Amino acid sequence: FGIFSERCSLLWGGGPAGGGGRMDTVTAPLQNLTQMPDPKYLMVGDGYRIATYSWGDEDAPTVVVVHGFASSTKDNWVATGWVRDLTAAGYRVLALDQRGHGASDKPHEPAAYDLRQLAGDVETMLDTYLVDEAAYVGYSLGARVGWEVVQDIAPRIPRAVLGGVPDGIPLARLDLAQVRALIADGTPVTDRVTQNYIALTERVPGNDLRALLAIAEGMRASKTVDPDPSHAPQQPVMFATGSLDGILEGSKALAAACPQGRFVEIPDRHHFNAPGSRVFRGAALEFLAEA
Numbered sequence: 001f002g003i004f005s006e007r008c009s010l011l012w013g014g015g016p017a018g019g020g021g022r023m024d025t026v027t028a029p030l031q032n033l034t035q036m037p038d039p040k041y042l043m044v045g046d047g048y049r050i051a052t053y054s055w056g057d058e059d060a061p062t063v064v065v066v067h068g069f070a071s072s073t074k075d076n077w078v079a080t081g082w083v084r085d086l087t088a089a090g091y092r093v094l095a096l097d098q099r100g101h102g103a104s105d106k107p108h109e110p111a112a113y114d115l116r117q118l119a120g121d122v123e124t125m126l127d128t129y130l131v132d133e134a135a136y137v138g139y140s141l142g143a144r145v146g147w148e149v150v151q152d153i154a155p156r157i158p159r160a161v162l163g164g165v166p167d168g169i170p171l172a173r174l175d176l177a178q179v180r181a182l183i184a185d186g187t188p189v190t191d192r193v194t195q196n197y198i199a200l201t202e203r204v205p206g207n208d209l210r211a212l213l214a215i216a217e218g219m220r221a222s223k224t225v226d227p228d229p230s231h232a233p234q235q236p237v238m239f240a241t242g243s244l245d246g247i248l249e250g251s252k253a254l255a256a257a258c259p260q261g262r263f264v265e266i267p268d269r270h271h272f273n274a275p276g277s278r279v280f281r282g283a284a285l286e287f288l289a290e291a
Contacts, residue, residue, distance in 0.1 A: 036074050039103045042128045046112065050121050051103035054129070055083055056092035062131050063091045063288065066122060068140025068164065068275075069171070070200045070212055072102035076139055080276040089285055094134065096125050098141065106211035113218030119148040126156065135288050136160040139275050141171075141215075147227040147254075150235060159236040159291055161284045164271055166226035166250045171216045179213050200272065226250075229257035236260040238287040240280050242269030262287075 039051035053073055063086050067076035073095040077083050086093050097104040098118060107113075122145065126134060136157050138146035143165035150157045175194040181187035182198070189195050201207045219225055237258050241251035243265050255263035264283045266274050274280060 048105040051097040060092040062134035066138040066142030100211040106208040110218035115224040139163040150233045163240045232257045240264040242274040244270040
């Protein structure tokens with residue numbers, strides 16, 4: 001999950017020249033919080049560069065936000081108002097583009113996307129930024145990773161918000177053969193679920209279809225698509241899923257499996273537009289403020 005002793009030497013600024021070596025806090029008026037700072041890159045244990053971002057006062061309580069499959073920090077958390085609202089509420093926000101997404105490296109090997117590696121990237125970010133404790137907010141794949149993170153390093157994650165989970169749809173129901181054919185020779189995709197995720201992939205700038213295919217293949221191979229309710233987090237966890245999302249009942253079941261779980265149904269939202277819901281953001285902020 002990363003080597004703590006090397007953390008300070010593994011972080012450098014974004015841009016062609018790499019920028020400075022300092023982890024400068026991004027400070028900006030609230031109206032500018034929809035803009036992305038330059039990424040700060042960290043090197044994880046298997047040699048990939050992960051793009052990370054920071055907003056707010058370094059001394060403020062920290063919230064880590066982790067995006068979903070075929071999304072990015074900008075798409076999932078900045079454009080939807082989460083960074084703006086969390087910072088306005090007095091939190092420092094840390095985020096990463098998960099491997100295979102955004103400005104991070106995008107390996108095409110399925111073995112690079114074991115769930116433990118994805119969770120380890122989050123822990124490495126916390127170590128690198130010298131954060132001992134943080135709340136966790138994840139959506140879709142980010143929530144699936146969060147299910148592991150909140151248990152792997154439970155003392156460091158006192159509470160979590162997990163939205164849109166379990167979501168095995170892009171990983172268990174994606175028609176991999178059709179995606180491979182599309183990549184190989186442009187054969188049109190006919191499976192509806194696969195079409196939806198291809199459209200999402202094309203909507204988010206910088207996505208690499210080969211890398212996203214490798215994510216699905218890697219997590220299928222590790223048999224870790226959905227969480228195991230028999231091994232649930234013990235700390236307070238808020239689950240939130242759209243009322244129009246096909247995984248609604250599964251999310252409710254996960255909340256019921258957690259000793260301190262609660263469930264919020266996001267009205268009139270499906271899986272793809274739930275992150276932009278004011279109801280979702282408001283419930284999460286209230287939940288985080290209970291700490």
